[in-house]
Amino acid sequence: MSGILAYALHYEGAFNKNSLGGVSEAARLASELGCEAHAVVIGDVSDGLAASLGNYGVTKVFRAKDAPEGLAQPVVDVMASIMDEGGHDYALFGGGLLGFEIGAGLAARLNAGVTMEVTQVNVEDGKLTAERPIHGDSSISTSRYKDRGIIIGRLNAFEIAAAGDSAAEVEDVTVELSEASQRLTMVTRGEQRGADVDIEGADILVAGGRGLGKPEGFELCEALADALGGAVAATRAVVDAGWYPYSTQIGQTGKTVSPKLYLAAGISGAIQHKVGFQSSENIVAINKDSNAPIFEYSDLGIVGDLNKILPKLTEAVKAKKG
Numbered sequence: 001m002s003g004i005l006a007y008a009l010h011y012e013g014a015f016n017k018n019s020l021g022g023v024s025e026a027a028r029l030a031s032e033l034g035c036e037a038h039a040v041v042i043g044d045v046s047d048g049l050a051a052s053l054g055n056y057g058v059t060k061v062f063r064a065k066d067a068p069e070g071l072a073q074p075v076v077d078v079m080a081s082i083m084d085e086g087g088h089d090y091a092l093f094g095g096g097l098l099g100f101e102i103g104a105g106l107a108a109r110l111n112a113g114v115t116m117e118v119t120q121v122n123v124e125d126g127k128l129t130a131e132r133p134i135h136g137d138s139s140i141s142t143s144r145y146k147d148r149g150i151i152i153g154r155l156n157a158f159e160i161a162a163a164g165d166s167a168a169e170v171e172d173v174t175v176e177l178s179e180a181s182q183r184l185t186m187v188t189r190g191e192q193r194g195a196d197v198d199i200e201g202a203d204i205l206v207a208g209g210r211g212l213g214k215p216e217g218f219e220l221c222e223a224l225a226d227a228l229g230g231a232v233a234a235t236r237a238v239v240d241a242g243w244y245p246y247s248t249q250i251g252q253t254g255k256t257v258s259p260k261l262y263l264a265a266g267i268s269g270a271i272q273h274k275v276g277f278q279s280s281e282n283i284v285a286i287n288k289d290s291n292a293p294i295f296e297y298s299d300l301g302i303v304g305d306l307n308k309i310l311p312k313l314t315e316a317v318k319a320k321k322g
């Protein structure tokens, strides 16, 4: 057994939270397996920042200074090369879209097994097994790997565990990037609108779906959320359409929330959305279709046009507060 390699994504001089979860998980598993956990960082990372990953339990950090951070293909090149040379049996990612993309590419490159949306990793007979929820989170599927394994966590599934105050050894690596990677350029990188809103911590969420009709429809949800002192959430249909930021998506492939009030406007109530908010204390739905599935699990259902109902609700809340 020769080790686990975890990818640590960074932005503006800090590591991403999910990555730190992935690094901590790699260290935990390595200590159970009796091997070492290493991390890989890409691009411009200071000695101090790279070495600080030792605080989360990795003993060595590989730094590929010349590769561009944030693009999947160059990271695949770097990780495949490190794993081949170092003989790592597993690669571990904290989660997120970039992790999915790198993990899939790495699995293809190394002919390894891959499991995404993993919520738990166990050690069985000296090997790792990965659990992921399936069928709308109603069952668990367990993956075992014949040879090497790529494990990609569900967002925030792995706990960040600071193991102490020890600096990891930093080793610079130079990897020749594939032709495809060399054709890629990062044009711009930035935070998504709304990424700073704490959806998971909000007591009140006003969620919007395709029934809002257009991106500007979210202004109705924002006005009501403002009046109620809450935040705005969304379905996958609308974030995929680019109407609202991914960071606000609730559901199987988004966030799981349990606010005091979840108000769903123009949302049909697909099972993949439901699993993200079903433990909310109170669920209120506004939908023009009285047969919409969301009414089956709402505490209060309002059948009607959200374009008329949302502004009236906002007005009423403001009037009550005023």
Ligand SMILES: Cc1cc2nc3c(=O)[nH]c(=O)nc-3n(C[C@H](O)[C@H](O)[C@H](O)COP(=O)(O)OP(=O)(O)OC[C@H]3O[C@@H](n4cnc5c(N)ncnc54)[C@H](O)[C@@H]3O)c2cc1C
Pocket: 208, 209, 210, 211, 212, 234, 235, 236, 237, 238, 249, 250, 251, 252, 253, 254, 255, 265, 266, 267, 268, 269, 270, 271, 272, 273, 276, 286, 287, 288, 289, 292, 304, 305, 306, 307
């Ligand atoms: C593997 C997988 C994972 C997925 N993960 C997620 C996930 O994490 N989160 C998620 O949300 N989805 C997820 N989905 C997608 C999910 O299946 C649904 O397609 C999606 O949730 C539908 O979004 P919606 O309710 O906004 O749109 P729709 O299903 O199109 O519903 C729109 C609703 O708006 C109503 N409406 C229209 N106009 C008005 C109006 N004027 N006033 C009031 N009501 C109106 C309609 O009656 C309809 O019920 C996933 C799907 C798959 C296959």
